[in-house]
Amino acid sequence: MLMSQIGFGVKFGNWRCYASSSSSSSSSSSVTQSEDAVHDVNGRFSQRQHIRLGLPSKGRMATDTTELLKNCQLSVKQVNPRQYVAQIPELSNFEVWFQRPKDIVRKLVSGDLDLGIVGLDTFTEYGQGNEDLIIVHEALAYGDCRLSLAIPQYGIFENINSLEELAKMPQWTQSKPLRIATGFTYLGPKFMKDNGLKHVTFSTADGALEAAPAMGIADAILDLVSSGTTLRENNLKEIEGGTVLESQAVLVASRKSLVQRKGVLDTTHEILERLESHLRAIGQFTVTANMRGKSDREVAERVVSHPSLCGLQGPTVSPVFGPDGEVKHYAIVICVPKKALYKSMKLLRAIGGSGVLVSPLTYIFDEETPRWRQLLSTLGM
Ligand SMILES: Nc1ncnc2c1ncn2[C@@H]1O[C@H](COP(=O)(O)OP(=O)(O)OP(=O)(O)O)[C@@H](O)[C@H]1O
Ligand SMILES: O=P(O)(O)OC[C@H]1O[C@H](OP(=O)(O)OP(=O)(O)O)[C@H](O)[C@@H]1O
Ligand SMILES: [Mg+2]
Known part of the structure; x- marks a missing residue:
């Protein structure tokens, strides 16, 4: 039968049972566990040491997810596409497990994964409001x-x-x-x-x-x-x-893992910083221009009188020494939203700018990642 009827409010597939059983046929890894113990390939139980991130194994999210991580200088080393475990050499004591998105959410709940990247739709549908699940980054800017x-x-x-x-x-x-x-x-x-x-x-x-x-x-x-x-x-x-x-792709975590498993919080901080700095940068260009002016201050004042040219904290202004050693121009460096590039360039010209150079911006690392503070507060830290 193509479709099966379900009643109002009835939950389908009691997947929570995967969390506690001693064997799980749904698990593509050789591990089935209670809290922290794993049954490894040799049949021995041991404490799980590695931090585990679940990534979509197939479907729309798969390629975009590994691409995003690569752009954050976190390259996923998968020996071949059918191997479901992989490494990210930049992160120590760390494993990537490729899973179907809904299984990533289930395995976060069961404690078989610590972190995951899935669509918000899948997270909400299969997480069912579970208080152990936390959204660490709610806007990874793909999978919309x-x-x-x-x-x-x-x-x-x-x-x-x-x-x-x-x-x-x-x-x-x-x-x-x-x-x-x-x-x-x-x-x-x-x-x-x-x-x-x-x-x-x-x-x-x-x-x-x-x-x-x-x-x-x-x-x-x-x-x-x-x-x-x-x-x-x-x-x-x-x-x-x-x-x-x-919905869009989100980075999610198990609260229990963040609080109890050694290294998960630090690694999450690093992943979050890399993601935030990259995602902030992709919407921006670095713009360099030469401005005629009497002094660095006078040039800066001219630039900041236009809020759209203020960049992150205001313009960097440096003297440009001509062949005679005289300073008649100042170089300014600002960040400009990609969408506003042409408008900004015309504005720069109008206030005496010339030689406008535009380059891509790869990362913006701020003093602090806002979502990190938010995460600590969610964890009561
Ligand atoms: N047009 C779209 N249709 C479905 N999902 C989309 C779409 N655009 C983005 N997504 C995101 O991609 C995720 C994965 O969708 P996809 O259809 O590739 O996999 P799946 O639904 O898990 O697999 P399958 O369709 O084979 O069951 C969705 O949960 C959603 O977050
Ligand atoms: O608004 P659109 O861009 O047309 O995309 C929406 C369609 O894409 C998805 O189906 P999918 O391609 O995953 O096929 P499926 O129905 O077999 O899952 C989704 O279930 C919709 O059917
Ligand atoms: Mg689909």
Whole structure:
């Protein structure tokens, strides 16, 4: 059967059982454990020493995740794509485990992973509000999509454009509820309940959910949308108030690991610093320009009178010595958002700038990473 019916609020697949059992067929590694003990390949139990990061093994997130780490100078050394364990030589006592995104969340809960990178949608769906799970970086700037309710553009839904209007339709009764097809069997029922929709029933399938309304299997679907092409091609539309969450890749951790496992907090700090410095830098250019002026101060004042030219903390201004040893120009160095490059360049010219050089910016390391302070406070430290 393509789809199986699930009741309102019923949890699918009691995956929490993986956490405590002594054997788990779902685990692709040879390890199955209670808290800290691992059953290694030789059949011996030992204390787990290595810090473990779970990365998506396949699908949309896989390549972008390793690419992001590489851009943070954390290159994942995987011997071949079918080997699920890998190293990051820059991080000592550290293992990468490639897993399906939902298994990364499950294994964080079970204590088999310490850190992970997944989509916020997967984290929220499979984490189910578990207090041990912490979001360390909420915006890794890829894997953007949203979890949205969508209904047909035709028939009884033609003039329905909001969740409120959908809820008020007289068609939905206890005996004939609104049928929603979704892979999000935790978030779906929760969203409907939170929004006060009573007469709702859910069904699930592994993919191509957009076919369900036209096949007569469901009235609506709740699925991930990025470009919106799949919805459009299947004559479906999103509605106002129907977005459950906006998602992108996130770095997540187990609170227990951060607090109890040696080295996890320090390593998380390092990963966070590398991520933040890279992600801050990718939206910016370094701009160098020569400015005519009487003194460094006078040039600086001219530049800072335009807030968009202030850079991070204000311009760096240095004298440019001409062939006669005279200083008639000053070089300024500022950071400029990529989107504002052309506007900034014209502004620089207008205030006496010339020889404007633009180079990519790779990292911005600040005194402190804001998310680190936030993490310590979440941990009560
Ligand atoms: N258009 C999109 N559709 C689905 N996921 C997307 C999309 N854009 C970004 N993502 C992100 O990519 C993650 C992985 O999606 P993907 O479909 O590649 O893997 P999967 O759903 O785990 O695998 P499968 O579809 O084979 O079950 C999603 O959880 C989401 O965070
Ligand atoms: O808004 P769009 O850019 O069209 O993307 C949305 C579609 O992509 C995903 O499906 P996927 O490609 O993962 O196929 P699946 O249904 O087999 O999981 C998602 O489930 C939607 O169907
Ligand atoms: Mg998919």
